[in-house]
Amino acid sequence: MDTLTLNLEPGQDLHQSLHQLASDQQLSGFVLGVVGDLSEACFQCPGQPQPTRMQGVLEVITLNGTVSPQGVHLHLSLSDGACQVWGGHLEAGTTVHKGVQLLLGLDAATAQTAPISQERVELAVLPGCPFCHRARQLLERQGIPHTIISVESDSVFEACQKRSGLRVFPQIFVDGDYFGDYTALQQLHQSGQIESLR
Incomplete structure (x- = not known):
């Protein structure tokens, strides 16, 4: 099974974003995790x-269900400021x-043709990792569009490990393939070729 990280x-809009992604890229699948x-x-x-x-400030607890080009069917549970848990069938109008x-x-059937990310560059980072922070800063300073994959669960860690080995x-991915680490990104910048990541 292939995976796709979406930030x-x-x-x-949570509902509309998933519906648009599945429709535009002809994806079918299901939600494995959310934070x-x-x-x-x-x-x-x-x-x-x-x-x-x-x-209010509402913490997402779970999101379960399926996505497909024909539509999304998802059930959401969330916690409010009083730690009361609410939930039901996800509707449009749910805002990040x-x-x-x-x-x-x-x-x-769809994983073979599905792009890995909406951006060419994906940056997988561990919270608190100084080299991860430097890589993110470098991409931001150079204005390189990128998607952040925050590795905060075993499932995300294993998905990144599967892709990079x-x-x-x-871990930096370009067009879905493993590119390298912070050193590789810094070397690309120093050689004046970082614009090739746009």
């Missing part, structure tokens, strides 16, 4: 005539607060 930015928070949530509770809407990171498992970080 959503503040203000993006992040929301500023607004919209979900359909069982037996209720209208969706429930909540606002600081960020949401998702790991998707792709069906074999390595257990050290940062």
Whole structure:
């Protein structure tokens, strides 16, 4: 099974982003993991005539279900500021607060042709890793579009290890293939060729 990491930015709609990704790239699969928070949530509770809407800083607990070009069917659970847990069928209007990171498992039929990321460059980082921080700063200073893969779970770690064959970080991928570590990125910059990553 191949995986796809998706990082959503503040203000993006969780439901619409997944629907758009599956439609544009003809992806079918399911959600393996999620971490992040929301500023607004919209979900359909069982037996209720209208969706429930909540606002505030809402921590995502789980997101389960499937994505396909025909649509998404996802169930969300989240915690509010009082640590009360809510949940139901995910609806459009669910907005990312600081960020949401998702790991998707792709069906074999679509994994062969699916791009690994929305950007050419992916940077897999461990929280607190100084060389990961330097690599991220270098990409940001040079204005190179990139996707951050934050390695905060065993499943994400194993997915990165499978792609690179390595257990050290940062790991940089270009067009889905392993490129190298911070040293390789720095050497590319010093040679004046970092623009080739755009």
